[in-house]
Amino acid sequence: MHLYEKEKMLGIASESVRGFADVSMRDMVQTKRRAFSNAIAVMMVLSAGLAGAQAPGAQPGAPASSGASNDLGAAVQAQQQLAQPGPSVTPAATAGSVDPSFRGSIVRDKATGEVIPLSLDDAIQRGLKNNLGLVLQSSNQQSAGGQRLQELQKLLPTATGSASYEVEQVNLAAYGLKFPGLNPIIGPFQVMDFRAYLTQSLFNLQSFQNYMAAKHNFEAAKLTAQDARDLVVLTVGNAYLMCIADQARIAAVKAEMETSGVSLQQAKDAHEAGTSPKLDVLRAQVDYQNEQQQLISTTNQLAKDKLALARTIGLPLDQKFDLSDAEPFAALDTPDPEAAFQQALKQRKDLAAAAETLKANEAQKKAAFDQQLPSASFSGDYGDLGETVGHSHATFSATGSVTAPILQIAKTHGDEAVAQAQYDQTQAKLSDQVQQVNADVRDAILDIQTAAKLVEATKSNVDLAHEALSEAQQRFKAGVADSLPVSQALAADEQANDQYISALYQHNVAKLSLARALGVASSNYKDYLGGK
DSSP: OOOHHHHHHHHHHHHHGGGGGGSSSHHHHHHHHHHHHHHHHHHHHHHHHHHHSSTTOOTOOOOOOHHHHHHHHHHHHHHHHHHSSOOOOOOOOOGGGGGGGGGOOOSSOOSOOOOOOHHHHHHHHHHHHHHHHHHHHHHHHHHHHHHHHHHHTSSSOEEEEEEEEEEEEEEEEGGTTTTTSSSSSEEEEEEEEEEEEEEEEEOHHHHHHHHHHHHHHHHHHHHHHHHHHHHHHHHHHHHHHHHHHHHHHHHHHHHHHHHHHHHHHHHHHHTTTTTTTTHHHHHHHHHHHHHHHHHHHHHHHHHHHHHHHHHHHHTTOOOEEEEEEOOOOOOOOOOOOHHHHHHHHHHHHHHHHHHHHHHHHHHHHHHHHTTSSEEEEEEEEEEEEEEETTTEEEEEEEEEEEEOOSSHHHHHHHHHHHHHHHHHHHHHHHHHHHHHHHHHHHHHHHHHHHHHHHHHHHHHHHHHHHHHHHHHHHHHHHHOOSSHHHHHHHHHHHHHHHHHHHHHHHHHHHHHHHHHHHHHHHHHHHHHHHHO
């Protein structure tokens, strides 16, 4: 193949690569990855032939030197491996299943004009104080406590007091009472009454069971509020780790933009020297501008993720802050799944809350049955009655009563059916929740193990990508290859860096998820994020 034909084929293929620059920023790397898997081998072979033809002292069609061929083969193999689609390390929506209220907060402070440092521990402590989800759960606990007291009062004595003063004049004739020689108008006269009243339920099983149900609901609300602390730690921790990943991506993009700027300058110098076509300059300029776009997009994403973090911890959205912590890779010895599951059964507050709710529904079942039983109560009053305080006398009354429903079969059976259905639903949910906890524990352990392997693999990919990029730049600078391998190596280096950052993020989030799955996120999150 003549040199002209090779250049023509290379130009056509290069134009197809340049066409990818019109796609959106986020699709750029994925598009290049798909193109590399199909075209990189052809491109590198053509580049090798062109480099051999352009080498000093080489004749068109003459083979390249054996040393250059070996170096080129190693670079091609490395770039082909890096360009192949690997396992997905895209950060998952870890907190997607959490109540949306946990992504909100109550803002208690005003923004300052200074940039404040914010550590992970500071963010979590702010979240435990201001997070809306935790505030709402605390309010639910307070409401359940009030309902418990309301039901308790039905079992306790109730005492009230009253004082009255009455002036009255009566017309007996209006009532048909007429007596000869007696004035039908009586009065006016006055009555003063000071009295205390007492009521007491002596026997009422329905009221007792209603109180027991309210008591268990109160315990369930307390446990749910405690479990909400773990959800706050998980939500805030995930938001903080996302911001750390964004910062790492910005640093990586800046480094890649600097490298791309070097390649652009090399292409301009070579073109001015007449040793490189204009196409190399255009390709390098596209790569540099793509890195600029990526930097803009990544910087914007960091700003949005910092707003999301501020929303979860109660910071004013106009308050500027810097992340003072960086969570590096720290290996964690994963526990045995079965042992971890047994630990979670003892420590998960949401499981304990569900068990209390089941007890409450059982008490409501009993209350529905007990409403058909007799109940006994006592009521009485004692006071001072007379025309004046000085002309009064003590009076009292005492009443004991027993009441029993006679005919309410449909209501009783209906209440029992409703209570039984609620009990069955709660029991089924509790059984499923136990299995969900088991799945959460095992999923978190698998995620930790997989993410640790991904960190190792992607770190190796980063090293290989750096080496391949350096090799491609050196070959382009030496004039033995055009800028296409540099462009491809730069895209592979960007992909490798992004995968490494995502793997680090996934590993830290997986460790935080394991702490949540075990029910110790709010107390021991530092042990899991820092490794053991």
